[in-house]
Amino acid sequence: MTIPRPTRTGRTRLAALLGASVLLATSTGAPAMASPPLALAQAPAQAVPVAAKKAPPASSPDFGPNVTVFDPSMPVSEIQATVDAVNARQIDNEMGTERQALLFLPGTYGTDAQPLQFKVGYYTEVAGLGASPSDVTINGKIEVYNRCLEDNGTSNCIALNNFWRTLSNLTLQVNGAGQDGCRATANFWAVSQAVSLRRVNVTGGTLSLMDYCTAGPQFASGGYLADSKAGDVVNGSQQQWLTRNAEIGSWSNGVWNAVFSGTEGAPTDEAFPDPPYTTLDETPVSREKPYLFTDSAGTYSVRVPFAQVNSRGISWGEGPTAGRTIPLSEFFVARPGDSVQAINNALARGKHLLLTPGVYDIADTIRVKRADTVVLGLGHATLTAVDGAVPMRVADVPGVVIAGVTIDGGTVNSPVLLQVGTKNGNNGSKKNDPANPTTLSDVYFRIGGPHVGKADVSLEINSDNVLIDHIWVWRADHGNEGSFGWDVSTGRNGVIVNGDDVTATGLFVEHYQEYNVIWNGERGRTVFFQNELPYDPPNQAAWQHDGVLGWAGYKVADDVEQHTLWGGGSYIFTNVDPTIHATRGFEVPDTPGVVLNHVLTVNLGAGTIDHVVNDTGAPVSNANTGIPSYLVRYP
Structure with missing residues (x-):
């Protein structure tokens, strides 16, 4: 075939x-089995009640x-x-x-x-x-x-x-x-x-x-x-x-x-x-997403897996996934229409948060202040910013897990949609734990699409030791009529990482108007990056800076000394003005500690990327549509 x-x-x-065309070919190479994953958390794993294969009807x-x-x-x-x-x-x-x-x-x-x-x-x-x-x-x-x-x-x-x-x-x-x-x-x-x-x-x-x-x-x-x-x-x-x-x-x-x-x-x-x-x-740092489950008596709880380092294979192959179990009674079960004040009051009382499916209009900020708090969305629960609000802020505390939540910009510009940690830390001392990273799993962001959306930054990470595990940060390239466009739904940056020792496994960021990702923190690691540059700059003059054409999809700050990326791609399709160029897909400091492995750029039918990383790598343009320009390693 x-x-x-x-x-x-x-x-x-x-x-x-x-x-x-690409010919399907089967590959069967299998690396040797590694040692079992090491659980990062210091607490012993709690046993999970075994569910009956044929559970009776539960209430x-x-x-x-x-x-x-x-x-x-x-x-x-x-x-x-x-x-x-x-x-x-x-x-x-x-x-x-x-x-x-x-x-x-x-x-x-x-x-x-x-x-x-x-x-x-x-x-x-x-x-x-x-x-x-x-x-x-x-x-x-x-x-x-x-x-x-x-x-x-x-x-x-x-x-x-x-x-x-x-x-x-x-x-x-x-x-x-x-x-x-x-x-x-x-x-x-x-x-x-x-x-x-x-x-x-x-x-x-x-x-x-x-x-x-x-x-x-x-x-x-x-x-x-x-x-x-x-x-x-x-x-x-x-x-x-x-x-x-x-x-x-x-x-x-x-x-x-x-x-x-x-x-x-x-x-x-x-x-x-x-x-x-x-x-x-092996995966450098991982934590599996929390999941809702019932025991043999029909009691509902949420299992929160522990973080792991240098892990390999599935977490449930030889018994229950290592982690902690939280009874559903310890969650505030929210529905659309519940006020932010009611949610924040519950969080302040020590409750976790379960967001049932629906769209929540958020005119204030949901404030997650306690360590180890779990915010779990069901059915793609969606928080939409109202009147320029910041829908959620997470304090500089360890072990918070945000999972299964979509956050949308609203019609009034928000400075940020999700902020993890404060820019100045907690009186200059960040209370983070490498063994218990705050984790984002299946968290999605949108600027435009269903409706007009505006936010300067979609995700800002200021805390150290944060794990990003599968996010899509999207400024709309299509949607309902009147909901997208260069001057309609605006977003400067998708993700800004200021914290140190932040790891991303599955970083999808697309169509932002300046740098899609800016990484300022030290010792950052990304396993898989996928990016499309914005489709809709009206002309080159609107999309350039400091003598550079366009903006790179992935920017590592000039003063960063250590950073590693494995498997990244940045694509161009400037269909509004096909003559537009981006000087580069990736922009990083030239230092031995900053290494990009297996990166590419590609033209999708309009526009040109002149280089893959900095001034290295062949261009992609309409002359080679669909054929990537690769770098095996940089530098």
């Missing part, structure tokens, strides 16, 4: 077919109207009708306000003869409620297909806009019974940014990260797989992908930038960029 090399074009990311907490809890005693036909109705509402609801969580109590759903097969649309979270992924089994399919859009009267089927959905904490026994010949060949998960697969055990079939069954061009662009196990994985047309702390049987194909960190069965990377694999034997 040949698969076209992908590109992303225009406001709606409609891709034009490129002449080059679920009231999570509001946007959460559906399924029980294995329900008829498959009833479950099928419910999930199909959710998908029908969400499948094309890219810029809508509806949010959904579909939660499965421990047990088995679907049979060999009557499998449970369904698709996941926008702003939908599908999760098992077991203590282990093995406690919930879906016999069937959970899939995302290409979205077929009309372009000049012809079908244009792509996954480039398949954002904002989640699958986690269950076993997927792939069963294509009743599907046509092509559909039955794999479980299709054709997605792009802001989509995570976590704690998923895929058995009995192939996991395909592209949809090769619908009409072309079948492009996909970006995704994230962590703490999961799968057999054969088809990367296909995915331009870039991060697989972290997983187990895979085989991996086929890479387009521009496939990164593996702490993954058993990952392909080797000695031949980079052909194939374009970047492989780290």
